[in-house]
Amino acid sequence: MRSDIQYYNTDQLHAESPKSSLKIYQKTRVPKGLKNVPTLSFFKIVTRLLSKSGPDKRWEDVHEILEKDGIAKFWFNGEWVLLVTDLELVKDVVTKPDLYPKISFEEVFPRALITKYYGTNVVMSNGDVWRRHRRITNPAFRNLPIHVFVEYAIKLLDVMEKVDNEHIEVKSLMHRLTLDVLGKAAFGFDFNNLEKPNNVYVTTYNEVLGELSKPIYFILSYLEYICPRTEAYKKVAKLNSLYDGIVENKRQAMEMGEIDKKINSNSADLLENMIKACSDPENPTLTSTELRHNIAIFMLAGHDTTANSLATILYLLSIHKDVQKKVRDEIFRVLGDSLTPSMEQQKELKFMNMVINENLRLYPPVAQLLRRYPLQDIKFRNHVIPAKTPILLSIYGIQHSSKNWEDPERFIPERFENEKHDHYTLLSFGGGSRACLGTNFSFIEQKIILCAILRKYEVSLPADSIHKDQLQLTSSSSGTTGPHKLPLIFKRRTE
Numbered sequence: 001m002r003s004d005i006q007y008y009n010t011d012q013l014h015a016e017s018p019k020s021s022l023k024i025y026q027k028t029r030v031p032k033g034l035k036n037v038p039t040l041s042f043f044k045i046v047t048r049l050l051s052k053s054g055p056d057k058r059w060e061d062v063h064e065i066l067e068k069d070g071i072a073k074f075w076f077n078g079e080w081v082l083l084v085t086d087l088e089l090v091k092d093v094v095t096k097p098d099l100y101p102k103i104s105f106e107e108v109f110p111r112a113l114i115t116k117y118y119g120t121n122v123v124m125s126n127g128d129v130w131r132r133h134r135r136i137t138n139p140a141f142r143n144l145p146i147h148v149f150v151e152y153a154i155k156l157l158d159v160m161e162k163v164d165n166e167h168i169e170v171k172s173l174m175h176r177l178t179l180d181v182l183g184k185a186a187f188g189f190d191f192n193n194l195e196k197p198n199n200v201y202v203t204t205y206n207e208v209l210g211e212l213s214k215p216i217y218f219i220l221s222y223l224e225y226i227c228p229r230t231e232a233y234k235k236v237a238k239l240n241s242l243y244d245g246i247v248e249n250k251r252q253a254m255e256m257g258e259i260d261k262k263i264n265s266n267s268a269d270l271l272e273n274m275i276k277a278c279s280d281p282e283n284p285t286l287t288s289t290e291l292r293h294n295i296a297i298f299m300l301a302g303h304d305t306t307a308n309s310l311a312t313i314l315y316l317l318s319i320h321k322d323v324q325k326k327v328r329d330e331i332f333r334v335l336g337d338s339l340t341p342s343m344e345q346q347k348e349l350k351f352m353n354m355v356i357n358e359n360l361r362l363y364p365p366v367a368q369l370l371r372r373y374p375l376q377d378i379k380f381r382n383h384v385i386p387a388k389t390p391i392l393l394s395i396y397g398i399q400h401s402s403k404n405w406e407d408p409e410r411f412i413p414e415r416f417e418n419e420k421h422d423h424y425t426l427l428s429f430g431g432g433s434r435a436c437l438g439t440n441f442s443f444i445e446q447k448i449i450l451c452a453i454l455r456k457y458e459v460s461l462p463a464d465s466i467h468k469d470q471l472q473l474t475s476s477s478s479g480t481t482g483p484h485k486l487p488l489i490f491k492r493r494t495e
């Protein structure tokens with residue numbers, strides 16, 4: 001079959017009116033090759049961003065155009081950006097990371113706070129730098145700290161101990177839980193957010209994240225050069241010094257042979273595994289600052305995402321009581337009297353696996369992949385995408401398209417029974433060689449937590465919930481999507 005995509009190494013396409021003296025015109029004019037790509041409303045995009053609308057509302061705005069054309073353009077922050085759901089182009093972008101590198105924070109916001117905090121890391125880098133980071137981070141995700149998931153599942157039940165037939169706001173509870181899990185699993189630090197949500201480490205972390213996700217700095221990226229964010233910088237410096245201290249202590253522990261012992265007993269955290277990988281003469285190494293940047297990005301990549309996923313699953317189970325019962329029956333059948341599943345038992349939780357997948361399809365915590373730009377001109381159908389045009393792949397759109405999924409708005413876990421879907425129609429964890437490193441981490445964490453909660457509690461949606469007709473979603477500028485506050489009723493089970 002003839003492909004709709006071809007690559008060009010030509011400057012000809014950019015040679016139209018090169019001497020234009022009007023900079024604004026140059027910035028806003030549509031490149032010739034994109035003239036026939038449908039245009040989305042700038043006003044709607046900005047309004048949705050400022051109001052932190054969920055991807056469902058954004059999909060409503062663009063759905064008709066994207067279902068028809070699979071590609072659309074919008075003007076944002078001084079350039080034309082493409083939003084794509086066409087599976088052929090999606091596959092090209094996902095499988096050719098060297099042709100379509102990610103746009104790093106350093107390129108978009110060179111001296112900004114966000115760059116200072118996340119720096120160069122495995123999520124944002126490209127090419128050989130990414131390969132170096134991935135080589136060190138990969139092994140860390142092979143020996144997952146299952147004991148940490150179990151420890152915090154028990155802690156969660158302790159925190160919920162007195163609850164019976166009461167409302168619990170699950171979004172914030174799941175965020176508290178996953179922050180604790182990630183701090184412990186990533187670098188052995190207990191944020192203690194489950195027991196003491198207002199302690200200094202938690203508030204510092206939340207304040208930093210709050211500062212970094214203020215939408216105004218994404219829309220007007222030059223703003224912080226005009227009004228320096230002194231207070232925010234201090235907060236980032238405080239968190240960075242916590243991470244730096246931990247990296248330094250672990251490096252010393254490595255020299256004393258303590259880390260090898262932990263790795264041998266399968267109790268090492270991700271950072272310890274990375275420090276070990278750095279000491280392998282076969283591997284390129286990461287500096288302490290690079291290790292710190294990776295910790296910061298793991299916290300971002302793994303905290304909100306898993307928390308939102310757990311919250312939306314609990315919502316789905318609360319309104320689909322038949323599914324909740326089926327998941328619970330499976331838990332009892334597979335686990336017997338155990339509170340949490342062993343590795344072997346987890347593989348047997350097949351229905352729960354389908355529920356997790358279907359939840360991630362319906363409510364992907366990352367609604368669109370990070371921006372990429374092609375290094376060459378790309379001919380796609382009758383369009384020519386100029387090199388360096390930012391491209392966004394809409395995960396939400398792909399997973400809610402009726403071209404890819406039958407009855408896409410319905411919750412049907414059984415659709416994953418035979419895993420027949422096209423690989424690129426399910427991108428909750430990204431794809432290709434840049435797919436999520438934490439997929440197993442998150443799946444195992446979710447399974448352990450769901451086992452602990454569901455065997456003890458029946459979960460229901462309050463009759464007066466704002467979510468009673470439809471789950472109300474919101475987005476954060478850090479790129480994750482989840483529900484608005486979500487109180488659910490937890491009734492202790494008696495059988």
Ligand code: HEM
Nearest residue numbers: 123301302305306366369370428429430434436437438442
């Ligand atoms: C439900 C939970 C999660 C979801 C939905 C999710 C989603 C994603 C997605 C969509 C990407 C690809 C981004 C892109 O290519 O633009 C990604 C990459 C990544 N994720 Fe996750 N993630 C989750 C949990 C985690 C966890 C728990 C961790 C770590 C503790 C993690 C670490 C990473 C890393 C390191 C990458 C970058 C991989 C690379 O580029 O080489 N994620 N994730």
